[in-house]
Amino acid sequence: MPQRPAQPPAAEAGRRIATAHDVARLAGVSQSAVSRSFTEGASVSAETRRKVLEAARQLGYRPNLVARSLITRRSSIIGVAMAYLENQFYPSVLEALSDAFGRRGYQIMLFRTRQGESSDPILEEVLRHKVDALVMASASLSSRFDVECQQAGVPVVLLNRRTESASISSVTTDNRRGAETIAAFLAAGGHRRFAFMAGLENSSTSQERQEGYAAWLRAHGFKEPARIAGHYDFERAAAATRALLAGPERPDALFCANDHMALAAINVARGELGLDVGREISIVGFDNAGPGAWPLFGLTTYAQPIQAMVDQVVAITCERLADPAAEAVRKVMPGSLAVRSSARPPPTGIVLRQGQQIWEPPPEGP
Amino acid sequence: MPQRPAQPPAAEAGRRIATAHDVARLAGVSQSAVSRSFTEGASVSAETRRKVLEAARQLGYRPNLVARSLITRRSSIIGVAMAYLENQFYPSVLEALSDAFGRRGYQIMLFRTRQGESSDPILEEVLRHKVDALVMASASLSSRFDVECQQAGVPVVLLNRRTESASISSVTTDNRRGAETIAAFLAAGGHRRFAFMAGLENSSTSQERQEGYAAWLRAHGFKEPARIAGHYDFERAAAATRALLAGPERPDALFCANDHMALAAINVARGELGLDVGREISIVGFDNAGPGAWPLFGLTTYAQPIQAMVDQVVAITCERLADPAAEAVRKVMPGSLAVRSSARPPPTGIVLRQGQQIWEPPPEGP
């Protein structure tokens, strides 16, 4: 009998964990027959499979995924990299990813990156664990990361971020269009002194939202919006709001690059300064996830279709796994402006869709 | 040359992923020397290790954790089961778990359970993936789950839940004491008509908080608190609050079994009914995580020491991994009552600690 290692790792109560060999012996078949019985579409007779399944049940046998991974070179694990779970958008995304990948037989391995920092520190762990693919949300991608994953054959899909690299797929909401819609909405609502709160400087998402907003205002003859930075952080967003609202020419419309910062802004404007948000100042966010929908906030925000985005991520990932030569896909999803009470609305253009007030910009006149 | 499987899984750009063999060949040593060079505390000469590391660098070699797991019977993966990430307490816990286990060389695999449902559906996945241990937060444990994990030698540690089973470790906050403290706080604040909002019926956490609250009130001659159930769900908590506050004898103090429900209650009380929370009605929560600390809520709540709890979970898990025969530990951590504005405070007893207002019950007089 082979000696056990000093620290019996999974030894328990005398009974060893059953292997395919044990099952084979009990069922009176070969070990490969056991393997086949647990493989979708393998050629086994009904009778053999029955015997195997019965023996497996008796022994409490379960195929060892680690051993399977070693030979199939597929771990059934999807890595998910996220920077901060404080912004409720990301826990929601995580839930949806876990459910959607779970339905296709994958489990999620979570990798934490640091807000605003490179995600390189997680590279080693991602690669060592042989995840089948990596989904990055709220994390940015260095070119070294990109290259290493490509060499290792690990597909990377960005969610809510884009990159220039041709090899990296991404799924985003149409940030430009969303920001333009918000600008049009605020202008139609009679606002004149615009402001924008940026997230992180190197975030494609924040950049696109700023550009869309500023470009629309410029094209329609409005003054360039004031710009502050909240770095996607509640406290920093609150501080930026304080500074902005204490200034000489207080804006009457503030678009924040995400809901998390918009909620910080509302907390300062109403909670600290006693402003009537939605009348004295309008605050708009982007995401439509989390507390923004609560009555006390009533945050008007551009909604990202989380479920549809996650479905796209899963589809792209699986496509890439089935055909490693498949080209990178950059999917841009449509969103919609959810109208609540945190911003003074235009007199027209608001429609009710699926229990939610939506505003759509009127077609541009000639 | 052995034939490749039909679907080249990790094939890329011609270059195969380097194995320890490749490194050994390039470095001119045996493959076990390579293995040793990557193993903490193995006996290798400095010179050999240098050669190996250099060759590994050239080839971009990284030890394959799947292969290692197969032989060491340790996956370096900790399963974390969670039911709902909507309550910000859990994303915070998840972050802390990921960081703390990450520092000890473990990665987190996430398993989603359904709120209020059995966690049995994830059992198969947990066992197949050979996680080294399982941490369950906001999830309840069936006896079958317990037994199977024990047989498989997978230690289970509950976080924020307890169970009767002698084999299961748990880390909780002192729920009874917390609830008693809240009752004493509200009584000292002059409240007389008490109410309690429960979470899920089968949740040990909710039960303990209810018992502590009711027992203290009973012992001090107050009327039994009214009881409603929010099922840990925002919408259901909101509905329960509506029903409660529409009743004939409106309570002046409502203790909710967690912050998430307390925030729903505030949204209804202030946002829908226009009540002045903290003056006309006092609302207290339990957790101290997430939006409760925002100025607009100012939620008074019993704080769970998340970091300390997670540190305990990690310590217990590692202890159990080092010595599988170690006994189950049930750790009960002290919390503290964070005083903000959502409940009328007593005239005395509030102290400032680490920038946070804290209330401590006076010693019981004879």
Add this chain to the structure above:
DNA sequence: TTGAAAGCGCTAACAT
């Protein structure tokens, strides 16, 4: 359809 045999990439005795 089935079994035998050859590994997947690594660790851990064991012998040197």
Add this chain to the structure above:
DNA sequence: ATGTTAGCGCTTTCAA
């Protein structure tokens, strides 16, 4: 300190 060897538990040829 180092190399040789024997697997870890499984999938997948290959022959029968």
